[in-house]
Amino acid sequence: KAGVTQTPRYLIKTRGQQVTLSCSPISGHRSVSWYQQTPGQGLQFLFEYFSETQRNKGNFPGRFSGRQFSNSRSEMNVSTLELGDSALYLCASSLEFRRKRNEQFFGPGTRLTVL
Amino acid sequence: AQSVSQHNHHVILSEAASLELGCNYSYGGTVNLFWYVQYPGQHLQLLLKYFSGDPLVKGIKGFEAEFIKSKFSFNLRKPSVQWSDTAEYFCAVNARDNTDKLIFGTGTRLQVFP
Numbered sequence: 769k770a771g772v773t774q775t776p777r778y779l780i781k782t783r784g785q786q787v788t789l790s791c792s793p794i795s796g797h798r799s800v801s802w803y804q805q806t807p808g809q810g811l812q813f814l815f816e817y818f819s820e821t822q823r824n825k826g827n828f829p830g831r832f833s834g835r836q837f838s839n840s841r842s843e844m845n846v847s848t849l850e851l852g853d854s855a856l857y858l859c860a861s862s863l864e865f866r867r868k869r870n871e872q873f874f875g876p877g878t879r880l881t882v883l
Numbered sequence: 884a885q886s887v888s889q890h891n892h893h894v895i896l897s898e899a900a901s902l903e904l905g906c907n908y909s910y911g912g913t914v915n916l917f918w919y920v921q922y923p924g925q926h927l928q929l930l931l932k933y934f935s936g937d938p939l940v941k942g943i944k945g946f947e948a949e950f951i952k953s954k955f956s957f958n959l960r961k962p963s964v965q966w967s968d969t970a971e972y973f974c975a976v977n978a979r980d981n982t983d984k985l986i987f988g989t990g991t992r993l994q995v996f997p
Binding site for chain 1: 915917919925926927928929932934973975977979981982983984985986987988989990
């Protein structure tokens with residue numbers, strides 16, 4: 769079974785631009801979460817999606833948004849990029865939402881560099 | 884606010900030494916607990932998990948962890964480390980309320996020398 773895939777793997781943008789990152793969950797998984805990983809802040813929760821609905825959002829500005837499609841694939845978008853948005857963006861998928869024994873499986877991440 | 888503390892930021896061991904990494908969390912309700920490992924250049928992998936039942940859980944590669952509810956702790960152990968265990972280890976907690984979000988500790992960088 770293929771794991772979580774994320775595209776692109778690497779991205780370089782300049783301040784003020786916007787970016788869209790894509791995540792394909794493990795086949796059969798219906799819930800997708802996004803995390804930001806930086807050396808200073810560690811791993812921080814961005815948002816989670818299930819049934820095309822955002823279920824929860826972390827403490828990030830409105831420039832960070834996302835969506836989920838009917839096939840469970842998800843995208844996240846960051847508008848008006850800032851230098852501090854440089855990070856590894858991780859996508860994780862799980863079978864369902866709020867399942868008692870839910871495990872999240874992580875993708876390789878998209879490394880975003882903002883110049 | 885919920886938080887997870889990993890007290891050891893950087894641990895250096897020789898092969899065959901025993902390992903214990905501390906993890907404490909702050910949340911009074913029911914939790915799911917996880918340890919993830921990130922090998923150099925690789926993505927986060929689940930090492931072991933606790934949902935309920937026996938507080939001593941065994942994971943992959945000889946790792947185990949013990950959930951002590953009274954201490955809000957979920958420490959990771961391995962009796963004898965190998966050079967291939969060199970990696971970053973993250974403790975994570977899911978507060979089983981209305982979300983699946985994981986709250987991560989800051990991570991522990993483990994270096995094992997032959």
